[in-house]
Each structure stands twice: as structure tokens, then as C-alpha cells.
Amino acid sequence: MKLKLHLTPLLILLSLPSFGQPQQYRITWNNNKVGTYETNHIYLDTVRTTTTLQLNYRHDEGTTQAYVRHQFYELSYGALVSVSTDLSVLAGDTTQFIYYTPDSTRAPSYSPSILGPYGLQQLSQRQLNQVGDSIQCLAYSPDHGQAVPLWRTISSYEIILAQKYWIVQDSIPGKRPIESIYNQDFVLYSSIQNSPIGRLNIQPLRPIDSLIQFMSQSYGLKQLPSNIWLPDPKNVNAIQLALTTTNEQNSTINLTDNSFTPLPIDSMKLAQTTASNTWLNTQDLNYFSIADSLTRTLTTPEEIAYQLTLYCRSLDFKHPSLQLLKLARSIELPSRLVHGYYYQHGQWVRKYWVQIGIADEWVIFNPNPHSPISSALYLPLATSDLYTGILPLFDLPMLTSIHTLNYLKDGKAHRISTKQEKIKSPYYENKGLGLQLDIPKGFHITPLDTTRISPLFLVLTSDNSHISFEYITPPILSDNYQTHYLQQWNNASHEITTLKDLKREHYCIKTPHQVIIMIPDGSSFYLIKISGEHREEALSELIKKNLKFKE
Template sequence: MTARSQTSLRRKALALSLHAVACVALGGALFVPPALHAREAAMPAAREDWLELRLAGVPAGYILERADGAKTHVESKMVLNRMGSKVEISSATTFDEDADGRLRSLTTQASTSRDKSTLTLTVGKDELTLESQAGGKSYTTKQPLTAPLYGPRGARALSRARLAAPGDVLKYSTFVPEAGSVAQVTRTMLRRETIKVGARDVDARVVTEISSAMPVPSTLWLDADARVVRQEQRSPFGLVELSPGTAALRAVVEAGAELPDDTYSNAVARSNVRLPRPRDVERVVLRLELKNPEAGLPDLSGPNQRVIEKSDRHVVFEVTRPNTPDDAQSPREDAQYVNPTAVLQSDHADVARLAAQLKRPGASRWQQARVLQDWVSENMQFDAGVAMVSASEVVRDRRGTCVAYAVLLTSLARALEIPSRMVFGYVYAANMWGGHAWTEIRIGDDWVPIDAAMYAPGVADAARFAIVRLAEKQGAGTDQAALAQLFGNERIRVLSYAIDGRTIDVADGAKAYAIDGDVYRNAPLGLVVRKSADASFVKLDAMYPDTTVVGVRDAQGRETTLHQGAASVVELREDGLAAYLKEKGYAAPMQALRVAGRPALLATKVDAGKKTATTAIAFRDGEDLWLVRTDGDDGERRVRAAAQGVELAAPAAAVVAR
């Protein structure tokens, strides 16, 4: 498989949920403030306490805690088998507290990919010292200390002392390693309740908890010693639950959890309209509404984003694609955005070496950024099993999700003194809005988005919006709170969009397509599909990870489907269609033809093991790559017949064009 595999339409869609897995779904368990799992100060060193993590009702992870005098060791792990990829996210943290339970230091080792990173925190009199290590490099930063920080034992003692009756409130500060920052925790006692824990009845205090690092509330059941005997928290992938477990969890978790088929689809937002050539969209106005407003809305204003209307439950905002920048230089005060970090390792030898190879003498800042974008897009390989990752690992392995693409592009830009930062947010693809990561570079006074994963040559499209912009001192998990506010808790509606200089309004409740007998019409896409009288239309509302726009089922029950996706840097070249089909396993010779007035290629691939053949026709429309495919015998005749029924014109307004 080559780097072109990143353009697989299905795999591109899979990339959109991985950041949510790493930063949000685990937020209710692995990444919550460590005080949740506090134990007795006098706990024997040999004692082990296990908590089972269940996601959407499926055992998916564990937390193991051991106490050793003033130190508490917490090991956590989650393993997901996700549509053909195995995702492992683990951490091991040691907390050192004084006699009053105040944190003196901690060391955590975490892994969301092949390599591990280490963070060491030392608490001084009035400041915190953080040392991060990754890829053989070390980075040190300072943060002010404005309030005492409590570790697991201290937080447990506070909870036992101050949460005695309904209405009691406890507030304290702790340090969250995954965010690399201090978090404020608020616990409020609701009631007392007797629950079953194994074979025994436990008189538990039921407590709600909100952390500034994870604003989605948790419900905790604390026993008489303030140990957590149950926890529940909403996540984009279903309910996250913690309950007592045993050492047998380790083997269960290592095998990997198989989540229900709809788990990942539930973590993205269906679009009310299919956008034509989404990588070419110049402007979009969106209405974002929370299903549950308890967590609140993040601030969606910022570069190229303007809030038009906002309430506690919804926000209407505009995203604009900026013009191609000129050769203006960035101000000197942007030097912070060329500094290396533990993730954006622009000073790593391998990153610096590659950047030097890609440097173009005499190129403007924007021209140089475009060279980097094309190289990353062409030479990276999509891998859903690699989540958050440092630049030293990406430059070595050249694989990962959209996060890895953004890490490498941003790091290469910084290595060449181009101010840049990572952005986390949403992007449109395959009839939905899902989590994504990309890069912004500073040109003159403007921040310009550029994307190597959801590729468009040059300035990134407006069919996206930013939630978090990673600042120079922030860790990989910073602002996961803002992400948690939205993922799985959003409804997103396109109110209008602009493409080719024309604005198209989308009426509330308007259908994206209409069927008139044997004719399917999708006005926003400018698409018409005609079928024979004995066939039927199917898969009319498919969504992530299915990229089907419309399908046709013949009288024998055989389906031919039409798919829409974005072309890569490779596929935009003259021989791009052949490269795409070859990468997908289709064999030569390939037959040239035309579909909807566009040049196209027809090819077939055979699965020898399954003894089945797949025939497909690929063609492009601007940045869009279209695929007509069918399985089984007589595939060439059927796919040709289906392609002859496809018409693709300039997109028409669903309701009003202005």
C-alpha cells in the first residue's frame, strides 16, 4: 500500500472520529483528573485496585491503582478494534504527595501510537516546572502556581471531609497530565443511595463532578472512604462506565473491544445537505445546536470565523475561505509559533533534515508552505491505529490519522521559520461533519488554513470550522474540554454555502434530492441519475463511513453504487485516475471512456480468496473524485450502464441561488 491510501474514501471518513476517541471518549475515564481514583493513605504497597471501563456497554479498558506510602501509581489502558484498525491508548502515572495530600511531583508516561512520551511535573513554591520528553528530545516550560494542587490521597480526604450531606460542594485544583495543565474540579453531593458492589451493599454518596479539563459532568458513587465504586459519563461513543474489576481485565482489554456498528456514526453529525465539491467551498453559514446544553458552547469566533447569533443552546456562524496570500512576512512577535514543542518537534534532527531537503531558495513563505503541503499529502499513509503522535515518530514512520498529517506539516513549517499552529475542529465529508485536524500558517496579519489530509491545493476550503488552536506551550490533550463540549452532542445545519462565486441558500427542511419515477435528482450536487424501469434506487441517505450518494439495485438484487470523495494531490495530476485505481487494487489494462462529459477510467479487481470481482469507473469533477462500482459477474456491462445514466452539471440551488 502506498501513501495514496490516504485518499481511500472510506479511510478518510474513518480519520474524522479518531481524535474524538483519543481526546473525548477517554475523557470520562483515562483522562479524568486522577483524584477520582483516590485510595487510602495507609494502603499497603501490595494492594491493587482495579476499575473496569465499559464503553457503550462493552469492556474497553481498565485502571489499575497501587499505593506505596506517599506515592500513588495509576496505570490505564483502552484498546479498540475500530473497523480494521487496532487503537491502543495507555498511560502510567506516579503521584507524589506530602502529608496533607498536596501534590509535590508527578511523572506520567503515555502512548497513543508506537512511541511513548513522558511528562514530569515538579511543584515549586509559586510555579510549576514541566519537562516533556519525546523522540529523544526534552522540552521544559513553566506555569504559575496560584492555588494548592491535590493528588489522589488529598482529593479523597477532602471529599470525605466536605461531602457529607446533599448540597455540599467541594472545589479543589489538581493537575491533568494529558492536558499538561492545572484543572479546577467541582464536586456536588446529590444524595445517598445503596448500591450493589459485587456481593455487598454499599451506602454510597452520589456526587456530580465537573472539571475545567472535561466539562461534561460525571456522576460518581463514593463509598464511606470516598472511593469511587461507580462512575458514569456521557461520551460521543456512548456511556462511559467505571466499576470495580479484577486482574483478569488485563487480558480482556488486550484483545480489544468490538464496539457496536453504529458507535462511530453516532459520534459525527449528519449534514442536512450534500455539499458539491466540498474542498472548493468558499463560504458556509452553519447553525450548531447542542442536543444537551449542560456542557455549554465553546467560542467559535476566530480567524476566518464570525459568530452571527448565539444563545445558551445554539450558535450561528460564518466560515470564510481566505484568499491566496501574498508574499508579506509575519510580524516578529509570531516567533512563539516557530518554537519547538514536545509534539511539534521542529528541532528534531530528522524533521530539520527533511525540511532542509524541501526548502526552495527564493520561494516566498506561502510558496514554501505549498511545497510542504504537497509533500506531506503525497508521502504520508493513513493509519487509523495511530492517534496523537509527535513529529519525530511521524517523520520516521510517515503514517497516522489527520492529526499526524497536521503534526508533520506544522513541524516542517516551523523548522523553516514559518509561523504555524495546529487546529482541531470539524470538517465536512461524506454527508457528515466529523472531527479533524489541520494546520494554520501566519502570512502577514492573517492566519491561513492549509490541509494535507483533506487535501485541496493551497488555502483550505471553508467546509470546516475550528474549535481549538494549539498554542505553543500546550500539551497534546490541551483544550480537550472544548472538544468534549461538542463531539456527539451536536446538530449541524448548513444555512448557506458559496462555491464558484455563487451563494446557495438551503431552506429549513429542504430535501437534498428528489425522485421522479426512474430519475434521481440532487440539486446541490448538480447530479442526475437515471435507472431502468425494473430497478430501484437504494442507499439514498448513506453517511459516514459509507460514501455512497445513491445506489441502483437491479431486478436480480445486484447493486451498483455512486460514491463522492475528494481527490488527493496525486489524483489531481494528469494520470491521477489511473494512480487511484491502481492503489485501490484495480488491475491493468484500464479502459478510457467518458462519464457525464468527464474523462474516466474503467478497471476490475479480483479477490481470489472470495472468488469475486469488483468493477469500477473513476472520474473527477474539480476537486471531487467520483466512483461508480459494482460487484459480481457481468460487472463491466452493469457499471457501464449505470455510468451512462449519470449526469453532472454545475450545482444548482436546493432552494435559492443568489
């Protein structure tokens, strides 16, 4: 077990936690892979760090398989309470022992407290800030099974993927010094130990698309109903929202379509928005090949970002935002991931989207299939370039409601009234869209599936007829678009006409099976479909007496 004897001094050093995410490492001995190491951290009333070491290597006496698991329990200020160890060298041969520190109840100001991984990390963050800084403390050593003096010094630094890392030397009595590389939060990046039996190297595993498993996890409600349907959402200039969280905390937020979010000025921070990291592998040449073939004839960053967005939206990616992030970074476009809600058809939908650096600011690019909206209707809750880990993407409030208080559209203010008005029955009013109608005789409102994101907002049904109302926002609403849209129901015998009794601008097609009415509304339009045996009678009653639009 010579390898184990030389490896165990590293365990206290490797155990430094990265909050909210497991750290996985590959262990090589003389350039041969011999095992893996994983550390995970949970912060409850105490701090618990779990480390798992697995070894499988050959030596003169045969093959050895070893499994070592440590659980460190520490108080919130870092003093070690206990260490539980499971050690197995042969299958079925497991030894367990527990170490209790004699001074775990001492006050945090008492310096001789024995430190665990969390305490050592916190002490390093507080006192090691530049090359030459050093600390001395008591730390638990799995090799000794007790606390030992530990000397830690920052000997130099190194720039890795645009981030500054400390080169740290750790010394324990009776052991060779260990040189390791840490980020500035003192999470281990790699470590090398030279010994009489060879060179031991610990390096991080970089699983491809390791972020996907976290993005796939359910977090909060996927959509929240809006209290109104917003009219012409492409032209909403600003909106004021009232937010409520699961613990019933309320807040108000203002969103505008002209907000300016600058790119980082610091060159190192800017480089982090194009670099690969533990959670995001953008060095795959396949991504560069795709991005280059899509954009090589384009000249401006806006055109390039838009083309990449269309590509990700056109294919059936499980996480299109992650694909867009990789494609953008593969050609050195600054980009970062955003987690939040955006407005769609009377709902606030929780999704990921991407911000790409254009000129000197961050600009929204949404590769998810969606109806076009103003940038004022994006509610970002968490933003991350992924370089500091994934935790910021999930450290967001759990919302239970998003309520529109007022909004600005085409420069005109609209305040949402909370006054309850008496209405006659049967009657329907959509205050957001400004649509009012007396429900035609013999018709009733059919309940809709509120879990679906759809432009359909009202369905009226009778024994022999059916009326549906949709509110659609296309990418561009032009005369050509309207003509082409209606032509899907049109042929040589069904011309586009207008209705005498409908005063608002509109287009109408009558087919043998249904009547279709398109009513433009800014950059959007209402689409009314009437089908069934008595569709002409239903159309007449709807248009002549009932259908009203209010600005």
C-alpha cells in the first residue's frame, strides 16, 4: 500500500469544498491513471464535506483496490467537530472509525482550534491574498488520524484560461511539501507530489456538457400566469412588475427596453466570457466548424449572433441556450447564460437565454422557440459566465406570482385597474387586449388548458358551431406576411374580402368549412376562426352586435 501511504497527506488538501457543486478529479501515478477523487459540500446547521477516493493500481505484489471515504463535520466558523472514515482495501473488508476533536466547542477567536476542509478554506481566503502570504494552523491529517501542524504559503501564481490561480505550497511534519494550484477561492485545481515511488498527479475531470444535468433539474414553477394579456408585446417599452416569492416576500421591479448593461472593462473578466471552464467545454472543434460555416460571410457581430441564434432555434436541441453559448464562444464572441422568466401569450415562462456582447453592452438573444417580444419583457433572475461555477444560476428567488402593475406601449402609459366592475352575463372581456363581447346566444366559454403556452385565449362552443380567438405576434407583420398567412386557407375560389359591419381594419376568408378573420393590432393580430354548420349566423351575431375593441 505504498501509494496509499504517500497519497493520504493530500486528502486534507483535496477536501477543500466548492459550494453547491461536486468536484471530481483524476489521479495518475507516473502518468498512469490509478483512480478518482470526488469532494462534495453541504451547508446546513453544520458544514459537512464528503470526500471519496477510489484507487485501482498494479504493483509488485499484484493489484490493489482501495476505497476511502471521509465525512468532515465542522461548525459554521470552521472548527472541526468530527471525522468519520470508511476504509476498504479488499472487497467486503471495510474498517470504520470516527475521530472527535477535543476543542470543537471553543470560541472561533481561539486560534488553536483544529480546522477541517471548510475552516482551512475560510482561513486561506481571509489571510492569503498575495504572493508570499502564509498561514500556520492545526488541521486534521487522515494519514496521522489526528491534528497536525500545517504551513501554507502562496509561492507564485499562474494564469489559466484567463483566470488567476495561486501556486500554493503545503507542508506537514515528516512529509514532503506538496505543491498545488488553487483558484482565488481556494478550490483545488490540480496538485503534484513527487515521492520516492514516482510522481503523483491530481487533475480535475472535465466532463463534456456537465452543466446539462443541472439545467435539466426542475427548479421552481416552469411558468406563472400573467394577470393580463399584454397587447402588441413587441412594442412594450417598459413594464412594472410585482413579484411574490414562496416565503411571501413582495418586491417591485421595473424593466425597460433601453436598459444598458455594459461588458466588463477588465480584460481578464472579459476573457472569462469567451473561455472554456469546468462546466463549459467550448474548445471542441466541431462547434467552431459549425459557427464558422454559418457566419463566415457575415461582417457584424449582430448578424453573426442572430444567425447562430436562428440555427439553435431551428434544431431540436434539449438546451438550445447552452448550444448558442458554445457556438458564440467558439468564435470568441463574449457570452453568458441567463436564468429567469419572459412573457409569452399571457404567461411568464421560466427558461434560459443568452446575452452576447455586442459593441460595449450585453444584448439578449433567445434561441428557444418563442413568440417575439420586447427586451423589456425579459425578467432576468440570475446571470453567470460560468467561470465562478454554476451556483449563481440557481441562487434565484422562488417566485409564486408575477403581477403587472402598469406598462408603457408605443410611448403611452397603461395602468392596470384593480377595481372590480359588475358585468352583465353572458359577457367576456380581455382587459389587456382590449377585447369585449357579449357571448352569442347558445354559446358558452370552453375552459382552456392553462399549462400550454399558446396564442389561443378564448374558445366559444355551441351545439353545432365553434369560435376560437388567438392573438399572434409574428417576427414581422407586413402586407406580404398577412397575405401569405391567409393563403394557407385560400385558393382560387376563396378571395380575401372584408366585412361591412366590422369597422376595424381586417381581412376575411370564407371557405366551405370555416370563416377566418385577421385583425391587425400594431405588430400583432387577432385571428378569429368560426366553424360549424351555422357559422354564417354565428359570424353575423358576433360582428353586428357583440365584438368591440377598446384602446
